[in-house]
Amino acid sequence: MAGKEEVAFLGPIASYTHQAALSHFPQPHYTIVPQTTIADVFAAVQSGSVSQGVVPFENSSNGSVIFTLDLFADLAGRNPDILVCGEVYLGVHHCLLGRSKDAPEGQDAGTGRTTAENVSGSPSPAKSRGKPLRDLGHITKLYSHHQAWGQCNDFLTTYFKGVERIDVSSTSKAAEIVQQDDSGCSAAISSRMAGELNGLEFLAENLEDNEGNSTRFLVLRRRRDDGTARPDGSAGAADGEAETDDEHARYKTLVSFTVRHSEPGDLAGCLAVFQKFGLNLTSINSRPSNEATWHYIFFVEIMGRKRHDGSGAVNQALKGLDGVAQSWRWLGSWENALEA
């Protein structure tokens, strides 16, 4: 690739994934390119049209991003060379973006749905962290991404019970739609960056139920001919040396596997393999494998990394899966970015 490396992210501009990409790939060293869907980011990395990609993986309040898990499951065999090579944690603070009703900027209208009591059947406003900064009584339609609703439950129950919610492809798309709605009756749950980009007013801030609300993004890279995912050598150094506890704590590895449908005991057997080699499981997820009804593909994340020379506990565990799992796939090893 001539010139700067290109990095794809789940767009559009001002999406939370865009912010994660900017923090991991500082400009002007990289050209970062928005994609419409998570599948498009995977496809761009798989095809080699970009060198890396950034996708959302899980939110601390709302759980896994199942679309991303399903793309890692890769049941259609479209992304055989995708590997995770990094992660980014980003604090997520949602704003309610729209237009205030007849109120000059900087002046609170002070009437209507600014307090929870005005909404029939709603409980104490104390439950919601986010408090309105403007009158909300004129808002009859909310736009956001599906993941955001689940993160702002308290605010929505307190101030917008029964108000129509429209799911759109991203929180930043929601802000764009609201910007184009001349009626002024719609609002978006989106980021500060999207509010500023679209010139919208901040009707409320910090809508998320949990103060620590954050999202983990994964950085994707295409598998090299040697099977490694080594951006700048970060997860590939130190081969040949003995493994240390520090090495286990410094890296993470993602593995998917399936088990024989007829042998439910195999699931425990696969998990036991990781324990046998002293690997700490940090998370487990399952998704329908669609191979057969009620058949699953499992995803485990473990501390430690697969070394290129075949040594170490992760390599031993992967070898151990051969005897128990119906199929398995190493989905990458990368440096742990979560501060203890």
Place this chain on the structure above:
Amino acid sequence: MAGKEEVAFLGPIASYTHQAALSHFPQPHYTIVPQTTIADVFAAVQSGSVSQGVVPFENSSNGSVIFTLDLFADLAGRNPDILVCGEVYLGVHHCLLGRSKDAPEGQDAGTGRTTAENVSGSPSPAKSRGKPLRDLGHITKLYSHHQAWGQCNDFLTTYFKGVERIDVSSTSKAAEIVQQDDSGCSAAISSRMAGELNGLEFLAENLEDNEGNSTRFLVLRRRRDDGTARPDGSAGAADGEAETDDEHARYKTLVSFTVRHSEPGDLAGCLAVFQKFGLNLTSINSRPSNEATWHYIFFVEIMGRKRHDGSGAVNQALKGLDGVAQSWRWLGSWENALEA
């Protein structure tokens, strides 16, 4: 409770959960009562205002119903006495319900968006199982439940790329809304039962990607004073007798647990407990525990049942969790309803 037993289900009338409830609780022996949300079903069972409840748990294409998992997680301590006492499997076949455009009933309009080629950028219609029975060109708005979109991906990508989708609380609610829309430009993805109830036309059938698309529902009951969930004695018989392989295959048990945040090795330790006592794990799920950021609550389903007399492998495993898990909860044992 005087008279017939009351059973709550996730409504409204004609929802898939309604159909599951009808199949498990035949009328006129039970009075079945619709509830607005899954949380309402849990609350009705917890309070004792109904004797049992029916909630969706997982779909074969789309995975777990996270709202149900979060209610079992019970982080707010609202449902301490809820136990699972049964399950229902239901084949789910979605229909596109609406009004055909200017076409007398029984006659295909034959123009517009009946074939995928009319939709810009859409791929071969062969990908979609469901084929239009009527012209779809006038449909500009789709209503359904969030879970349904994921089950009808091929149909939606083929025939409705870019068309506005509105998430409503249930597929049957979607049919109600479309019934009341005089413009005729909206359509619902919902059940045959909802289509018939609302007098809507069937614009397309079998929209689901997978022919075997089905949903598993759980039957809930309040814990008795003796800690058991024994509707009609089904999961409570045979105490004192030795466990048999048949007993393990005939029953299922749901358990949730959390592990110490500082000891990621505890997750593998908890899972090893089930293996130690020869219990087959059939599924694993995790959800954010909200106790701390990136802390999870895990759900495992195992074959076998907790016996009331404290004997048997499930009781031994639960006892074993005491030493490893930060907390754990038995969420019920019930008869396996899945035909092998």
